[in-house]
Amino acid sequence: MRDEIASKAGTALLDWYDVHARDLPWRVSPLARRDGAVTDPYRVWLSEVMLQQTTVAAVREKYLRFLVLWPTVEALAAAEDSDVMAEWAGLGYYARARNLLKCARAVANDHGGQFPDQADALRDLPGIGPYTAAAIAAIAFDRPETVVDGNVERVVARFFDVDTPLPAAKPELTRLAGRLTPARRPGDHAQAMMDLGATICTPTSPACGICPLIAGCAGRATGRAAELPRKTPKKPKPIRQGIAYVVRRSDGALLLETRPDRGLLGGMLGWPGTEWNDAPSPAPPLEADWRPLGGEVRHTFTHFHLRLAVLLAEVPADALPDRGSFVDRHEFRPSSLPTVMRKVWDLASGQTGRI
Template identity: 55%
Template structure:
């Protein structure tokens, strides 16, 4: 009788300790590809705890991919608020439309065909192939990277060592129960092989861990120093009509926060903050503008953003510029507003309430 492999030990541990997650199938059953796909898109750059309520709300609103495909993009973006990285939501909607229209609502079952769909990259294609269709694929997320780096004592820093991590993950991946193996690796990283204070004594593959044997497991994976995020500055315009409605506009369909609603504002530039006089030149209309005290700070992946707010009252009650929409305050909740704009709105409402 041969000794159990690391994957054998891992699968035995997974059968006893697997996490219960709303997108996972019960033991011995196949996962719904729609559920796997939706959860994996949401989980990119986001924690499980944060994703669970979003996943449940999406499924309650759009139980099938056909219903998601038929949804209005604004509704999808509104439900996505708070998850960030809004390109994921736009691609989610596009992908649903393609799968609904071109594939009869059924996801392709091969990695190559999945990679052709909007918003599906190498990781998501592998996860779907493995977890939803139980076909062998090499699934490497942040948790798996950490487990593999420690297991094989990979001391070169990420992201440079990613290729080596995937090669080792490939050798670990079995032909038997590949979907369970992928989820077991994720669970091990999330609950035992954690970023800090790993619970090595609970690890089912401790005997195979070179990082533990060398006393460096907790220091892995190593990461190259991050570049300092620059700071950008902008001015937001809070323009009210006499009836209390506020002017919003839609951002361009592509790029950062693409397709989302926002308060009109200046460009976001690095370096010095906007002077009040030059900011007025980008105001949506003439008004008696005044600068509100304080500022809003928000951090994106690649830069910090500092916004100040100028408030103004519309002299008349026009229907609004072609690029803008007048929205009553009580209707803000139905608008696809990103978190940074929610912050700006809260700041503006607090600042104007004091006047």
Template identity: 65%
Template sequence: MREQAKPQDLLDWYDRHARALPWRVPPHSNVRPDPYRIWLSEIMLQQTTVPAVKPYFEAFTARWPTVTALAEARDEDVMAAWAGLGYYARARNLLKCARAVTVDHGGVFPDTLEGLLSLPGVGPYTAGAVAAIAFDQPATVVDGNVERVMARLHDEHTPLPAAKPILTQMAAALTPATRPGDYAQAVMDLGATLCTPRNPACGLCPWRRACAAWEAGTAAELPKKAPKARKPTRLGIAYLARRVDGAWLLERRPDKGLLGGMLGWPGSDWGEAPQEAPPIRAEWKTLPGEARHTFTHFHLRLTVKTALVPMDRPPERGDFIELPEFSPSDLPTVMRKAFDLARSA
């Protein structure tokens, strides 16, 4: 007969196998988790892997060790530090939230779910994670790992995303009043290390005897997912103008929209048939190849054009950035791909 899933069994496993992460306090530590570090990590981890986030988290916390320090940072510095991590609206919301915590809450994060939900850019998942992990509130935390664990534990075959409220309810029913922060991290660790998307290590799982999918032999099939719509392809043109003294012509994108607030190459609109839109009068050379990048909802293929321009020619859009101040690493990934194409031409 299948056993009942017990939160304590998972906590016992977590005490032995918790991942060491730079934002995490080990179980049974006398150190209280820092809400700033928990919040920052959760924002960074949205749609991004732990290995990708680690160096960014360490760089951010070294440069801006408190929420107040981050609130006082220049927008362009934070956007540059975020470059390459993707989903740039997160960086804009990061600053809005840090400033709200500093101005409206005296630099102290609210310690309730309701208070956290009132902050800019903080949704139910992030609020639940901070409430549980930083303040040990019995909040339900459901990410992709938790959804997978719940779907298998209950042998739930409703496809995602329709299954989300069902799986959230299942997760809420298991969330304990004791050590809810450790429990939230334990479920995420279980999904990340044992109950993985492919080849789950069921033999090592502390909930194996309570798992309906293990009993039914369906674990590898779950969670079910609705077929994804085919991503369209958009085309565009990126113009890389370099002045004879080495300065590059760049422009900051509008705050709203894709890559909002990021520094990048002037270019055309992105669509089926982009129109020429050079930012400065020049003899433009079209490079062989394309800069290709995939966003959440579409593929992008950029034609890259380059030109060398004289010192006395003003641009119609953008500003020339002197060579000592230009760092390709400050560009979003798609813009860096265009730069790499130009550099290798």
């Protein structure tokens, strides 16, 4: 009887989690909770948004830094957009940072500073989709929601030996994940599923020998676990070209621009440049004696490879650019740039020694 198997698996997973729960900065362990520690919905939300399509290793320091700068949702709601975008630099998917601010301001202004405690209400907030709404509801508010992320999809596809490829299999996997969800401790169960996927039921070489779910795992029984879940093949990435313009004023100031609020790298700081396509037209931000830098910047985005040529110019103190604005040498922090723009800076500053 499948439901009995699923029920036993859910229990075994919670037992495993009580012993093996990873120590993560945003997590309140079952042990800590027993000692009276409480779960802050703001921290759960912040971590879950950062963790969307992003590894724990990349998030850890960024999360702690955000908490120091903005310890509460009200503090974050009151932050300057540019400060938040600069702190998010390097994490990627910058729409998350824009939505993070929108969401914080909605919670502060429309919800009295308290996050809604149910998944459907959470779902109405910017940047909170099905996964994040369920995760916050389960982890922060102990709601019996089933949380389905990439880890859970993999664990469930293997446990029930689902052969349908993703993303078509998503509804079926969500339904099956519900079968594994126990009535008690939904938040711990959700985190246990994700920990299991991250540490044991890993994408290429699952450690079935130490898995708490081995007894009921159909994928293990058929020997196909490591090949699941199947996925429809991805399209190849085209190669696009572009030019980035680095302008240094005689006083050391650098010409930067804030990119439009939508689209690629929206809202982030960057060097003026051409469009990125097959044959970009030159688009220098001012008239100058442009010097090409040797080499190029290579960067891969989600859906294309980019090769950037970099042109450098030194301009007088009274130079007036067509776009962008000069940033004082001492206020410029490369770490506030998205990675592709930081690579441009690395190339420019490296070649000129001390630009």
